[in-house]
Amino acid sequence: MSMEIPYIVDERPDTGLTNGKLGIWLFLASEVMLFGALFSTYIILRMGAPEWPHGELNVWLGMANTFILIGSSVTMVMAWASLKLGDFGKHRLYLLGTFLLSAAFLVNKYFEYSTHWSHGELPSKSTFLAIYFTLTGLHGLHILGGMVVMAYFLGPGAKLYKKNPGQFTNRIEYTGLYWHFVDLVWIFLFPVLYLL
Amino acid sequence: MHSDQESIKKTIRAYWMIGAALFVFTAITVAVNQVHLAVPLAITVALIIAATKGSMVASVFMHLSHERKWIYGALILTVIGFLLVMALPILTMMDHIGTPIQVAAPSAEHGGH
Numbered sequence: 001m002s003m004e005i006p007y008i009v010d011e012r013p014d015t016g017l018t019n020g021k022l023g024i025w026l027f028l029a030s031e032v033m034l035f036g037a038l039f040s041t042y043i044i045l046r047m048g049a050p051e052w053p054h055g056e057l058n059v060w061l062g063m064a065n066t067f068i069l070i071g072s073s074v075t076m077v078m079a080w081a082s083l084k085l086g087d088f089g090k091h092r093l094y095l096l097g098t099f100l101l102s103a104a105f106l107v108n109k110y111f112e113y114s115t116h117w118s119h120g121e122l123p124s125k126s127t128f129l130a131i132y133f134t135l136t137g138l139h140g141l142h143i144l145g146g147m148v149v150m151a152y153f154l155g156p157g158a159k160l161y162k163k164n165p166g167q168f169t170n171r172i173e174y175t176g177l178y179w180h181f182v183d184l185v186w187i188f189l190f191p192v193l194y195l196l
Numbered sequence: 197m198h199s200d201q202e203s204i205k206k207t208i209r210a211y212w213m214i215g216a217a218l219f220v221f222t223a224i225t226v227a228v229n230q231v232h233l234a235v236p237l238a239i240t241v242a243l244i245i246a247a248t249k250g251s252m253v254a255s256v257f258m259h260l261s262h263e264r265k266w267i268y269g270a271l272i273l274t275v276i277g278f279l280l281v282m283a284l285p286i287l288t289m290m291d292h293i294g295t296p297i298q299v300a301a302p303s304a305e306h307g308g309h
Contacts, residue, residue: 016264016265016266017266021267025267025270025271026270029270029271029273029274032278033277033278033281036277036278036282037281039281040281040284040285043282044284044285044288047285047289059229063222066222067222070218070222071215073253073257074214076257077257078208078211081207081211085204085205177258180257180258181258184250184253187246187250188250190222190246191225191229191242191243191245191246192246195226195229195242196238196242
């Protein structure tokens with residue numbers, strides 16, 4: 001006898017939410033606290049520093065990465081909207097676009113990191129570099145995590161659409177919520193680290 | 197079902213427009229940075245633009261403009277926690293534990309022979 005997990009497609013009558021949606025929002029709440037603690041650390045370090053470096057980072061590379069992540073947020077939400085319209089083919093195209101854009105972000109970051117390392121600008125060299133590598137490194141890991149999930153839905157995870165399209169659409173929505181959060185964090189990281 | 201698809205089609209237009217607005221705001225942030233404003237003003241402008249962009253992503257892409265009250269409840273708790281964490285630097289500045297206490301030099305009548 002098989003037992004189906006309830007409220008993965010239909011909403012719970014008491015909360016008006018599916019289990020997955022409440023779950024992803026609680027996870028994002030914990031993520032806000034994680035990055036909040038690091039932003040708070042940045043403020044403490046910056047206020048305590050006798051001087052703070054300016055112009056250490058390549059603003060144009062940072063701006064390009066901001067454009068890339070914003071673009072990926074648009075393609076991600078379009079991947080979900082395409083499923084809502086019943087167009088699985090378009091969904092796959094948009095999801096692949098999001099995956100490629102996130103890969104472009106990491107390639108850009110690789111070039112940025114390797115330039116720093118070749119100049120001996122390591123996290124141990126200054127407080128600024130330490131907090132820069134910590135914040136962008138953790139953010140980069142989040143990008144990588146999102147890419148793993150997207151690769152799954154482009155590959156073996158896509159089979160679920162035939163079996164249960166509602167559940168698949170919801171899973172893409174949760175992935176999107178996570179991805180927009182990662183974009184949102186970068187929207188604050190870019191001015192804080194590159195411009196100010 | 198049909199009206200649901202119509203509303204999704206309308207929302208799609210909003211997604212593209214918000215995406216374009218986010219591009220424009222990013223360009224404005226960098227342009228303002230090239231002007232070399234005074235540091236407090238530069239920080240204020242950059243954070244106002246970032247907050248505007250962030251609220252656009254949250255309200256439109258993450259659908260927070262029309263979400264269920266349970267989500268809002270969880271987020272209100274998060275905002276309170278986030279503000280407490282952000283207040284930590286202020287508490288750090290107010291904390292004088294470990295700061296050397298300035299002891300007045302002994303006066304001649306007490307310190308002399």
